[in-house]
Amino acid sequence: MDKKTIDALDRAGVSFSASLPVPGGGHTISLKADELETFVKDTDAYSAAFFGVSKELYLQWVDSEGTVQCSANTVAGDRCKNTVSGFIHQDIEDWMKMLGGYCAVHGGEGSSRK
16 A cells, blocks of 8 residues: 555545445444555454454354344254344344344244243
């Protein structure tokens, strides 16, 4: 990256913004001139740090569209493919609270098995 040009743009009052991938779309943020290289080098790592989680958790959140897969195993021993009751596109804090939860079939919210 041409630091001289970036610094000149910054001094001239040009602002920098980016859209971070999130479930359901993007989250627009402002970037400081000295953050651009880090952002461009690894956008996923930057995004994870912005949201305060590991890169692995961030990517799982985005890939899952903010839903959580049920943590129960089926009778056949496979992991249940249902999602934990709740909305899609959960923000990352709520999504993390739901991790390890169960669908309604396996005793989660909306179940009569509680």
